[in-house]
């Protein structure tokens with residue numbers, strides 16, 4: 538989504554100037570340092586890892602972006618008006634600009650030597666969509682805690698947010714409060730994570746375009762399960778609101794407790 542958007546707009550154009558408009562967006566970098574690092578360079582490529590984007594400036598310098606919950610990258614053609622909550626504005630020599638708009642400042646911007654170095658430094662786990670099944674089983678079978686917080690732990694697997702974690706558990710028929718999943722359950726969960734993330738990509742994360750058989754269109758107080766009609770339950774699990782079906786996501790015999 539954001540990566541493809543950047544590829545179609547902002548790559549391989551010389552940056553005339555970068556302006557940090559709100560320093561709260563910065564992670565471990567000073568505004569002047571970031572502005573100097575960007576000036577005169579081009580973004581050569583864009584890669585994604587979980588919810589992070591990396592834009593290559595040269596062999597040893599990348600811009601690292603996290604869009605957070607409310608951040609967007611907007612490419613502004615010539616005179617187009619700058620979004621209201623622009624935190625970083627990059628002007629290109631061709632007269633167009635790239636704005637990082639983030640009303641609530643959940644996102645962040647920084648510099649790194651390479652995406653790999655950044656991920657190691659921040660202890661970020663493998664990207665959920667690129668993770669092989671064996672890797673997922675390896676990581677998750679060692680976990681003793683509840684499954685839902687483990688799915689959201691970005692140190693284990695990156696890129697699965699609260700909504701899509703609920704969706705994957707729903708599709709795999711696993712209660713978010715289960716601990717000690719069987720290999721069969723983990724295999725089912727792995728394939729539903731892949732399905733859910735691919736569907737999310739193909740719909741550009743537009744929740745209204747998801748199939749009605751998904752949990753997310755029904756994920757609200759009073760919503761019912763599209764499979765069996767049960768009233769969905771919601772409660773805080775690991776500090777995050779979780780929705781699940783008490784009927785087909787029961788904690789049955791697999792729960793060792």
Ligand SMILES: [Zn+2]
Pocket residue numbers: 762763764765766767782783784785786
């Ligand atoms: Zn159900």
